[in-house]
Amino acid sequence: MSASPQSVSVTLDTPEGFHELPLHLPPDVLDVALWELAEEIWPGGTEFQRETTAVVYSDLTAALTADDVLHASVAFYETEDGAASTAHLLVRAEAVDPEAPEIVAASFQEALSFDEHRSVSQVDLPCGPAVLSLHATETDGEAILPALEFAHLELYVPSPVQGWLVVLALTTPCFADLPRYTGMLRQIGESLVVRPAEQADDLPGTPAAGDVRAVFG
Numbered sequence: 001m002s003a004s005p006q007s008v009s010v011t012l013d014t015p016e017g018f019h020e021l022p023l024h025l026p027p028d029v030l031d032v033a034l035w036e037l038a039e040e041i042w043p044g045g046t047e048f049q050r051e052t053t054a055v056v057y058s059d060l061t062a063a064l065t066a067d068d069v070l071h072a073s074v075a076f077y078e079t080e081d082g083a084a085s086t087a088h089l090l091v092r093a094e095a096v097d098p099e100a101p102e103i104v105a106a107s108f109q110e111a112l113s114f115d116e117h118r119s120v121s122q123v124d125l126p127c128g129p130a131v132l133s134l135h136a137t138e139t140d141g142e143a144i145l146p147a148l149e150f151a152h153l154e155l156y157v158p159s160p161v162q163g164w165l166v167v168l169a170l171t172t173p174c175f176a177d178l179p180r181y182t183g184m185l186r187q188i189g190e191s192l193v194v195r196p197a198e199q200a201d202d203l204p205g206t207p208a209a210g211d212v213r214a215v216f217g
Contacts, residue, residue: 008093008159008161008164008166008194008195008196008197009194009195009196009197010070010071010091010093010166010192010193010194010195011191011192011193012071012091012168012188012191012192012193013188013191014073014075014089014188015075015184015187015188017075017076017077018073018074018075018089019037019040019041019073019074019075019076020037020071020072020073021037021057021060021061021064021072021073021074022034022037022061023061023064023065023069023070023071023072024065030058030061031054031058034054034057034058034061035050035054037053037054037057038050038051038053038054038057041053041074041076060072064090068092068093069090069091069092070091070092070093070166071089071090071091072088072089072090072091073088073089074086074087074088074089075087075088075089075181075184077177079176079177085172085174085177085180086172086173086174087170087171087172087174087177087181088170088171088172089168089169089170089185089188090168090169090171091166091167091168091169092166092167092169093159093164093165093166093167094164094165094166094167095163095164095165096158096163096164096165097163098162098163099162100162101128101129101158101159101160102128102129102158104158104165105122105128105129105130105131105156105158106122108131108156108158108165109122109131112131112133112156115135117135117136118133118134118135119133119134119135120132120133120134123155123186123189125157125189125190125192126190126192127157127160127192127193127194128157128158128160129158130155130156130157130158130189131155131156132153132154132155132156132182132185132186133152133153133154133155133156134151134152134153134154134178134182135151135152136149136150136151136152136175137149137150137152138150148173149173149175150171150172150173151171151172151173151174151175151178151181152169152170152171153169153170153171153172153178153181153182153185154167154168154169154170155167155168155169155185155186155188155189157189157192157194159194160194160195161194161195161196164194166192166194168185168188168189168192170184170185
C-alpha cells in the first residue's frame with residue numbers, strides 16, 4: 001500500500017492472512033473495493049455475511065480515513081485446534097521534534113519504559129532504529145457483555161523524514177498467539193519504507209523482509 005498524509009509516504013507489506021481496508025479511495029470506487037474485501041474475508045461465505053461485512057467496514061473505513069490513518073488491515077487465522085485468531089493493524093504518522101532517528105528512538109524507549117506494565121525493547125530495522133512495545137488493556141464489561149482483554153503490540157519507527165514518527169499498532173484479543181503476531185509485526189516493520197510525500201511515485205519495491213525475531217515470548 002502507499003498513502004501520503006501531509007509530508008510523508010509509507011509503503012509496507014503484510015503477511016498472507018491480512019486484508020487491507022481500502023482507505024483514501026474516491027467514493028466512486030470505494031463500494032467496489034469494500035465488496036472485494038468482503039469476498040476476500042468470506043470466500044466461502046453467504047451473501048448476507050459479505051453484505052454485512054461490507055457495511056461494517058464502510059463505516060470503519062470512513063472513520064479511519066478521517067483520522068488520517070495511513071494503513072489499516074485485519075487478520076484472520078485458524079489455530080491448530082480449529083479456533084479463530086484475529087488481529088488488526090493500524091499505521092499512523094505522528095509529528096515529533098526533528099531530531100536524528102537514533103535520538104527519537106532512544107527518547108521513546110525511555111518514555112515508554114516508565115510504564116511498569118509495558119515491555120519495551122529497541123530493535124534495528126532496515127529503515128533505522130525502532131522501539132517495540134507490548135502492553136495489555138481491558139474493556140469494561142456491561143450487563144450482557146463480558147469484559148475483554150486485548151494485547152497491544154506497537155512498533156515506533158522514527159522516520160528518515162525528520163519531524164515524523166511512524167507507528168505500527170497491532171491489537172489482538174488472542175494472547176496465546178502473541179509470539180506469532182509479534183513476529184508478523186517485526187516482519188511488517190522489516191518491509192517498511194518511508195519517503196517524503198513528493199517522492200511517493202518514485203518508491204522502489206520494498207526490501208525483502210529479514211529474519212523474523214519474536215522479541216516477546
